Amino acid sequence: MDNLQPSLFGDPEPAPIPRYEPGDFPFHHGAQSMAERGFIAQDWVPVLQPLDDRLRAIAVELAGHSAAGEQILPEPHVMLRALRIPLSQVRVVLIGQDPYPTPGHANGLAFAAQASVRPLPRSLANIYKELNDDLGIAPAAHPDLSAWHERGVLLLNQSLSVQAGNAGAHQRLGWSAVVEAVIAALNQRENPPVALLWGRHAQKLAGLMDRMPQLASAHPSPLSASRGFFGSRPFSEINRRLSDSGQPPIDWSLPAL
Template structure:
């Protein structure tokens, strides 16, 4: 964690220590690797301009890297949700994007790629929903809303992410269906989240994101 996040989330330290103890005692393998679990918080809190919320890490070996929806550039084939995100990015902005899908480039520009639950079991999605991550990310959302307010644009894909709408009451919230293959054609495709986010940032006096990846 960047020191600015450590200071803002000081009250969450006992919760994180409890989660860490559960992970250390966990009998099976989990993802992402322990050194990447908090990767979303490497950038300074005050640099955050956009929030994208995922559910939990990809359960496939070698996919989860601690940033929601992101994988390493050498991962082939891409997870289907990420593939759909890149299709919408291309259609929204009208320009080609690389097939690598390196979303870490977004993170360096102030896009917080946050999963609701920061770990899961290898090969089992949603396995860690009861170990305390939701309580922790609730505190993260509260900090973002309080400190950044209207400067922050939150992109909420799917019903689980949209449960955070009320907690982001001071921010600009853009909602649509989830990019997963099960729902992408029910409102994700055509939602134009990238151009709409940049429009909202400009209106708030912020610099737009270069969504190239």
């Protein structure tokens, strides 16, 4: 998906890069404000409130990057979209790395993309292939994983922002403290969710999830999927683990859009 719009003469021109102020990032205003405005679920407030100063600092730094001409992805209002699932309703934690760095792709959910994106991101296409092989669910024609999100799958990236065209650019921005607080809160729950850790980057967090049932394999990217991701049958195994802990299984099907 490109970033072009028609000019007065019918030729495409690059769309203007958005410029953001600190206040454009909902987390600049604190966790309680985010919950009141629907950006996160209310039961995440006690988890994030101790990090209000850290989140404000991230907003200020992102605004500085924006002022310097950097294109920030995704849009500020969806950076914490994964936390719109209430803490109490998370059944699976799927850890990603950072948002897709292509403008128009990232939507705030790990491995997912905007519904209109074609072709599908390659890692997601491999996920769909394994889903079909595991449970017989035909691959969706779109990359929108909102249905999984709504069913209790926390699609959480380790970095919640990225510079357009520069994957991993915001890994040292301070997001790690936020992600670790989220994981710690889930780990402390009476009935912790199942953790799905694809690739070494995600597996570095395993020590923070000692009370969670964990499934680990190679990453679904084209570079590593054949080294242990394909054939790992994670979806049926997650449902087995959920059943073992008295929780209902996940419906992994995705509706047509």
